[in-house]
Amino acid sequence: MPIRLSIEAEDFETRFRALLAGKREVSEDVDQIVRDIIEDVRRRGDAAVIDFTNRFDRLQAVSIAELTVTEAEIEAAIASVDSATLDALKLARDRIHAHHARQMPKDDRYTDALGVELGSIWTAVEAVGLYVPGGLASYPSSVLMNAVPAKVAGVERIAMVVPSPDGVLNPLVLAAARVAGVTEIYRIGGAQAIAALAYGTESIAPVAKIVGPGNAFVAAAKRRVFGTVGIDMIAGPSEVLIVADGENNPDWLAADLLAQAEHDPAAQSILITTDATLADAVEAAVDRQLRTLPRGDVAGASWRDYGAVITVRSLDEALPLVNRIAPEHLELAVADPEALLKGVRNAGAVFLGHHTPEAIGDYVGGSNHVLPTARSARFSSGLSVLDFVKRTSILRCNAQNLKALGPAAIALGEAEGLGAHARSVSIRLNLG
Amino acid sequence: MPIRLSIEAEDFETRFRALLAGKREVSEDVDQIVRDIIEDVRRRGDAAVIDFTNRFDRLQAVSIAELTVTEAEIEAAIASVDSATLDALKLARDRIHAHHARQMPKDDRYTDALGVELGSIWTAVEAVGLYVPGGLASYPSSVLMNAVPAKVAGVERIAMVVPSPDGVLNPLVLAAARVAGVTEIYRIGGAQAIAALAYGTESIAPVAKIVGPGNAFVAAAKRRVFGTVGIDMIAGPSEVLIVADGENNPDWLAADLLAQAEHDPAAQSILITTDATLADAVEAAVDRQLRTLPRGDVAGASWRDYGAVITVRSLDEALPLVNRIAPEHLELAVADPEALLKGVRNAGAVFLGHHTPEAIGDYVGGSNHVLPTARSARFSSGLSVLDFVKRTSILRCNAQNLKALGPAAIALGEAEGLGAHARSVSIRLNLG
Known part of the structure; x- marks a missing residue:
């Protein structure tokens, strides 16, 4: 049974705080193993990557070339995908591309009142690594959500890594990689793949940024590099x-x-409603639907362990709770969602009205499905084009405006005890 | 002596690679100590913060109130600052404000050809913690560079922490905090200050984001929270x-x-020039100026241990080296810096021409001086308003466009083995 809270209950604040503080992540301590794998890849390059891959994925590769997905393999994968699914992937790609193209930041060069030239210019990251999990969590939609924004940003090289346990690769993932514009694919995974992308090997050129989801080993390796x-x-x-x-x-x-x-058994679904009768009806419907759901065991465990139903007296009362939860996904299933949206401060993505199930956003809405979890929407955003570009500041003084600004810079340099800072200005003003 | 490289030398690539790979950071292993401090602050709150502060900063405080900087103390600090320096702080604040105001991202709501409503809306982080080091590295300019962008973003609460070893606080830092619009100041530092900001105590409300430089303990604490x-x-x-x-x-x-x-003795200064005679003259001038520099010992150690002078045959030849170094600060002291700028891909900030010493950008240029170091300009940007806002995606379908998009979402949900994803769409299309 999910927990049931009423804002009218005396212990509401205590129980709501407990809900917010609840940990759903199991943190495995794999840091030592990961450190050793990374060190070995840095030391032995290709050979280490091949050894770990053979061991963990039960392969017998002798070279990285053998672990590189070929054009023919990609073509074969695409040919094996039914046309409705391939069309769905392409529709998703086009919609993600169109939405993300609007996020591309513009350069800003200008001259201020003093005549100083300033600006911000944006450039794409040169090479990006994209991690794709193997096995069950190998989602083609995630390939699109990570690769398409990089493509929109202008990233030239997108190197994908995906483990193939026992040699098995999801053909849909290869199809998605092709549809998204991935430029190279390696059949490697785990910390060894992250190390190869970060430091490079004889056969794999290093990247500047690594994105994409992964298990505890991958997460620990990402933190480390x-x-x-x-x-x-x-x-x-x-x-x-x-x-x-x-x-x-x-x-x-x-x-x-x-x-x-x-x-995921550790996923969390929360309903906040003004109507206790609806709350009961939803709980009953969940129980009913669970019986016919292919992944009913997973969904049932999540709902039982982390589900919550909260009743409030008004939608206004719901808003502070929403902002404290800072959900990854927020559905506003109300008559006037725009009115409620005005009060939303912390949320990764908001789905308005009765006809926008969150699954639309997972696949074909166009917005990104890589979103901040665990209350991090208080301080961070979903994946976007901004994650694949970087900004360079521009500053240009001439002799005249250096004369205007220089004395203040000298004063601050001296106040901070940084004499060479002050001198680098004063020497140009013939002051020192 | 700094190292001297010529691109014409046979071993140039080897030596340039060694320069790039050179480690300048001493990584102290303070993680265990930091973990214990954070745990203690989480457990005992105010009492732990007071204990650590008394111990590390040699104080005898009995309450957080006593460690809170008062209005009267700020006024007294401002009164003690000479008016030229105070005016310089205000000029810097105004110029930083004006430049950063241009970075504020705009909401984007639109309806696409299918009639689906999409968008991105930006909101400010609600509360930010600003770490300011004590002692020598307590720079008022850093207070401005961190706090003003937060203010521009619309952050309501900016809580500053700054240790006061033996009770000593830099009055300029308090003046800068006032000028920048910091809303509260605590006389605490180290991992205990980071823990108090991240988790909150009885007297200090938690923040959503922490910025600002610090020593090894502060850096380890930031990584941990x-x-x-x-x-x-x-x-x-x-x-x-x-x-x-x-x-x-x-x-x-x-x-x-x-x-x-x-x-810093670990700072790095590199000159790339087309003129070997100039290179000699600059080396001689450095030696000369070092003799009269107040911080000559620090600057001399940095130049000796990490300085480098590289000669190239043409400016075109310099560009690939620039982009591989990916410097925090790049000065283009050339006749046509705009032409060269076109080829710059990786740099935190660029200073154009002969009259823009980097120190102008440290203080009064208007752009931010918190910039990516250690080659991270390949994938990251300087501090900006974007660091204090977050984006929420908006999606709204109606019954009609859900009918258009739904089948593709169902196809992908089923292809990924996520039956409830598919059902959440099909149930609205009367398909399931």
Whole structure:
């Protein structure tokens, strides 16, 4: 049973705080293993990558060339995908591309009132590594969500790594990589793949940034190489928060709660509603739908262990709770979602009205499905084109405006005890 | 002596690679100590913060109130600052504000050809913690560079922490905090301050993001609380790369190289020039200026241990080296810096022409001086308003466009084995 809270209960604040503080992530301590793997890849390059891959994925490769996915393999994968699914991938790609193209920041060069030239110019990261998990969590949609924004940003090289345990690769993942414009694919995974991307080997050129989800080993490896390369956020288990007024179809809301819960036993689905009768009906619908769900065991465990239903007296009362939860996904299943949206401060993505199930955003809405989890929407954003570009500041003084600004710079340099700072200005003003 | 490389030498590539790979950071292993301090602050709150502060900063405080900087103390600090320096702080604040206001991203709501409503809306982080080091590295300019962008972004609460060893606080830092709009100041530092900001105590409300430079303990604490709160990048030692043609005043370039070197014995100053005679003259000028520099010992050690002078045959030949170094600060001391700028891909900030010493950018240029170090300009940017806002994606379908997009979402959900994803769409299309 999910927990049930009422804002009218005396212990509400205590129980709500406990809900916020609840840990859903199991943190495995794999740091020592990961450190050794990374060191070995740095030392032995290709040979180490091949050894770890053969051992962990039960292969007998003798070269990185053998672990490189060929054009023919990609073509074969695409040929094996039914045309409806391939068309769906292309529709998703086109919609993601169109939405993300609007995020491309513009250069800004200008001259201020003093005549000083300033500016910000944006350039794409030169090479990006994209990690794709093997096995069950090998999602083609994630390939699109990570690779298409990089492509839009102008990244020239997108190197994908995906483990192939026992030689098995998901053909849909290869198809998605082709559709998204990935430029090279290696059949490697784990910390050894992250190390190869970060430091490079004889056969694999290093990248400047690594993105994409992975297991505890991958996450630990990403944390460890951070600084040498950029990384995206380390994603936690997925979450949805649905805010619903009384006018809702309980079956629709139950389906949405379960769509989140089926990801992972540690996923979290929360319903906040003004209507206790609806709350009961949704709980009943969840139980009903669980019986016929292919991943009912996963979804059921998530709903039982982390699900929550909260009743409030008004939608206004719901807003502070929404902002404290800072959900990855927020559905506003209410008559006037725009009005409620005005009060939303912390959320990764918001789905408005009754006809926008979160799953649309996972696939074909166009916005990104890589979003901040575990309350990090308080300080961070979903993946976007901005993650694949960087800004360079521009400054240009001439002799005249250096004369105007120089004395203040000299004063501050001297106040900070940085004499060479002051001198680098004064020497140009014939002052020192 | 700094190293001297010529691109014409046979071993150039080997030696240039060694320069790139050179480590300048001493990584102290303080992680265990930091972990214990953070755990204690989480457990005992105020009492732990007070204990650590009394111990490390040699104080006898009995409450957080006593460690909170009062209005009267700020006023007294401002009164003690000479008016030229105070005016310089205000000029810097105004110029930083004006430049950063241009970085504020705009909301983007639109309806696509299918009638789907999409968008991105930006909101400010609610509360930010600003770490300011005590002692020598307590720079008022850094307070401005961190706090003003937060203010521009619309952050309501900016909580500053600054240790006061033996009770001593730099009055300029308090003046800068007031000028920048910091809303509260605590006389605490180290890992205990980071823990208090991240988790909150009885007296200190938690923040959502922590920015600002600090020593090894602060850096380790920031890494550890990352996830619970956002953090800015962990800055390494500062660097400048100057690209110069033959038409330069060697004394000016020497002053600029030393302005970087005086920050830290681990700072790095590099000159790339087309003119070997100029290179000799700059080296001689550095030696001369070192004799009269207040921080000559620091600057001299940096120049000796990490300085480099590289001669190239043409400016075109310099560009690939610039982009591989990916410097924090890049001065283009050449006749046509705009032409050269077109080829710059990786740099934190670029200073154009002969009258823009980097120190102008440290103080009063208007752009931010918190910039990516240690080659991280390949994948990251300087501090900006974007670090204090976050983006929420918006998606809204109606019954009609859900019908258009739904089948593709169902196909992908089923292809990924996520039945509840598919059902959350099909149930609204009366398909399931």
